[in-house]
Every structure is written in structure tokens, then in C-alpha cells.
Amino acid sequence: MTGSFWTRVDAAGRNVAPFAVTAMLILVAMVPLYLPGYGAVAPGLGLMAVYYWTIHRPDLLRPAFSFGLGVMQDLLGGTPLGSTALVYVLVCWLILTRRRFFLSTGFTMLWVGFGLVVLGAAAVSWVSHSILQVALLPVAPVLVQALLTAALFPLFAWLFIKVHRAFLQV
């Protein structure tokens, strides 16, 4: 009896990993690094995590969870409530409707796919922020942020693969 109980606790702990990693990265992305101009182009670490886990374990990081994490990021980050949540849900939707494409290809294609997703996410958030502010916001910081996020993806993808192998593949 106890054996099965602890097995279940262990499984639950492992299954929380994608969610926990995503939440942690969202918080880490908010830490001030004291680099000039960094705050404006801080890479969207949360988006990387949502992308990776939605492709590989959509059963553990469900769209509703991504939505919740987006709301948390909006509340903490001071961005208009719902704007990040919208981006995360749309990313989930794009991935889950074309999951076969994202899953079957190698790492380069995973990276290229992420590049496209990042650009789409940047466009969606630029449009939604511009509508909410009733003004055309500058495009440059959004683009730089998107490029930086895409460029740093392999580093964090490596981390996700490590976590994936360590916790979720027995």
C-alpha cells in the first residue's frame, strides 16, 4: 500500500516538472541583471518553456496551465492583464494543431519552428498592446526581444531536454 502511495507521489512530483520549470523561468526572466538596456529586450524564457513542453508533453503542460502562467506573468510584470495569456494560448493552439510537424523533425527544425513562433508571438503582443494603448508602439524593442529569445533558445532547450530525460523518461 505504502509502496504504491510513494510511487504515486513520485509520479506526481515528476509530472509537475514541466509546469514548475515554466513558472520558474517566468520568474527568472524578471530578475534585474543590471545590464544597460537589458530590461526592454529580456528574452521571453516563459515562451520557450511553453513551446517545448506543449510539443513534448501537452498532457502535463495543458493549454489551461499555460493560460494560467500567462495571467501570472501579466499580474507580476505589469503588462496588461491577459496579453501574455493570449500569446501563450495561441502558441499552444498553433503547436497542438500541427503537432506532428513539430514532433517529427530534428533539433534544427525545432529551433526554426521556435523562431517562427517567436515572431508570431511578437506580432500578436505588439498588436494587442498597441490596441490597448490606442497608439502605434515602437517595433524595434519587440523585434530585438524576439531575436534574442530565438537566439538563446538552444541553451534553454538543452536544459528542457535534460529535465525531460531526468524526470519524465524512466
Add this chain to the structure above:
Amino acid sequence: MVRLAVPLRALAQRFSFLLLVSSAIMLMMVGKIDAVLVENVRARVTDAFAPILEAISRPAATTANLVETANELVDLRGENERLRQENAVLLQWQQAAQRLEAENRSLRGLLNYVPEPAARFVTARVVADPGGAFVRTLVVTAGRRDGVRRGQAALSGRGLVGRVVEVGEWSARVLLVTDLNARVPVVLEPSRQRAVLGGDNGDQPLLMYMPPDAPVSVGDRVTTSGHGGLIPAGLPVGVVASVGERGVRVAPMVDLSRVEHLQIVDFGLPGGLAAEAAARGGMQ
């Protein structure tokens, strides 16, 4: 668990996405309509996460300090020489300031001048610099129980950084002067020309509402004018960095990406317009 037929499951999935997307859009509308409610929730959530943010921001702060120390060590001699020269100049200024202070005191005595209320301040650590490309805010570790209130000015050692827009129990959010929504009434130093400093999310905010022929040149000091009563007059904000066709840009006194500690200053109760602006939900 009920196993749904494949088409039914696809339908359910599509429906759930539709639900999530419309909830996100609804949340945006709620944020526009009931800013006070959203601000309250924000303050609660920020309070809840402030200790975690504080813990994970420590290593970054330590690393930044180490790099700074290393840089200082490299340039010790040059720095020393520069400081010697600066000290000589400052000693002269000290003389001038003492003379002016004495004169000021005697003139105030003659005029029966009402002194401004003494300012109280609380110093807080910056634990988060969130918001990305769209918002310029900082989260600090001081809140209502430390006496922080909405609308108070946030200063760093050298000048104005922003003002408090949201207060939790032990955390607060500061809207930087560079944010798109920040407006600070200012005055240019030699010409006494009034203007409003408005951020546009860039590094250098813009001077707005200035007559086109106003005398302004690069290097003019920009200080708060105290109009509106929210922020007291005379706090240094920045220096005019460029004058061009597309407006006058101001370089803030403080390097806003490297602020580690903030002073949140209570200059006494604001009244009139200021009280309205400081009322909850006034920022959005």
C-alpha cells in the same frame, strides 16, 4: 475517465481553445474597465511572489557588484585623480552653498516664509525589472506597512526615477519616467521653460507641450516643476540630450537599468489635482 470519440475530442479541444482565447480577451477588457480591481489583484500577487523574486535576484545583484568592484580596481589610479579634481571643484561649491544658505535663511526670516513639510523616506531594494518591451516598471521590497503610498516619488541617489503606482503589503511597483504612461511636469533649468516629460518606452523620454520657439539647448538641466502637486519641485530628473526635428530628448540622471536601491519619498499629503491622480486606478 471517459474516453471520447476522436472527432468529439477534437471538437472539445477546439472549444476549450476558443474559451481560453476569449477569456484572455475578456481579461484585457476587465483591465481596461475596472482598473482598481485589477490593481488590487496585482498588488496581492506581487506581494505573494516578492519573497521568491527577492531570493532569485540576490545572485544577480552579487554578480553585478563583483563585476563593478573588478572594474573599479582596474581603474583605481585614474579614478583617484578624477576624484581629487572633482573634490577641489566641490569645495568651492561648498563655500558657495554655505554662503547662499545663510543668505536664504536670513531672507526667509525677513519674509515670514512657510517652510515645506519635512520629507520622510524609505529605502527599498529592486527585486524585479519585468514587463519586457512594453512596460517600464520596477518591483521593490517596501509596501504599505513601511509607509509607501500611491503617487509617492521614487528617487535614486542622483535624481527622480519614477513614482509608485501600486502598493501591496510589503511590495510596491514603481512606474519609471521612461514608461509610455509616465508624465512628469518639469521645468528646464536656465530658461525656466515649463514642459511635461513623457516616456515612450525608450531610454530617453521626450519633452512635450513646449512652444516651438522655446529656448532649449543640449545640456540644459531638467528638474521637476511641482505642478500638479504630486511630486515636489526641484528634484533633478535629467539633462537635455538632443534637440531635433522629432522633439527634445532627455537623458535621465539615473541609469535606469542599473538601479539597485530606491528611496521612496513621502513629501507630506498631496492635495487637489494630485490627490485625484494618486487615487486608486488613476494610472490607467
